[in-house]
Amino acid sequence: MNNIVTCLWFDQQGMDAARFYTSIFPNSEIGTHVDIDENGEPSSVPMTVEFSLNGNPFVALNGGPMFSFSEAVSFQIMCKDQAEIDYYWDALTAGGEESQCGWLKDRFGISWQVVPTRLPEMLGQSDPEVARRVVEAFMPMRKLDIAVLERAAAS
Numbered sequence: 448m449n450n451i452v453t454c455l456w457f458d459q460q461g462m463d464a465a466r467f468y469t470s471i472f473p474n475s476e477i478g479t480h481v482d483i484d485e486n487g488e489p490s491s492v493p494m495t496v497e498f499s500l501n502g503n504p505f506v507a508l509n510g511g512p513m514f515s516f517s518e519a520v521s522f523q524i525m526c527k528d529q530a531e532i533d534y535y536w537d538a539l540t541a542g543g544e545e546s547q548c549g550w551l552k553d554r555f556g557i558s559w560q561v562v563p564t565r566l567p568e569m570l571g572q573s574d575p576e577v578a579r580r581v582v583e584a585f586m587p588m589r590k591l592d593i594a595v596l597e598r599a600a601a602s
């Protein structure tokens with residue numbers, strides 16, 4: 448089976464988005480882009496831009512203003528420590544907006560979840576009381592704080 452490639456529909460910001468994302472994520476690059484318009488004429492705004500984020504393939508399609516992003520689809524960034532959470536949170540909220548429980552929208556309207564890798568372990572404990580305390584701790588948070596979550600799990 449070939450890779451599954453995520454295609455993101457933009458109005459005219461596909462190249463800007465590809466540059467933005469590849470500047471944030473390691474092991475990322477912009478690949479080929481098709482510099483024609485819907486009539487097959489040369490264009491300064493590419494129709495498609497292939498790029499990868501940490502080795503995962505994406506295509507930015509400049510399809511026009513008909514569709515926009517919603518929270519129904521989001522990308523999770525699993526972070527090993529608070530420094531990673533802080534890095535991705537700060538980079539992706541620049542020009543975007545914070546939400547709750549580790550969710551944010553970047554400046555292009557794409558939703559992201561910036562999550563510590565330890566969170567699924569804390570929520571999956573055999574003691575449901577641990578999960579309840581962790582959920583109560585992260586529900587009011589915007590950017591997740593690993594130390595607060597760990598204290599909630601341990602108390």
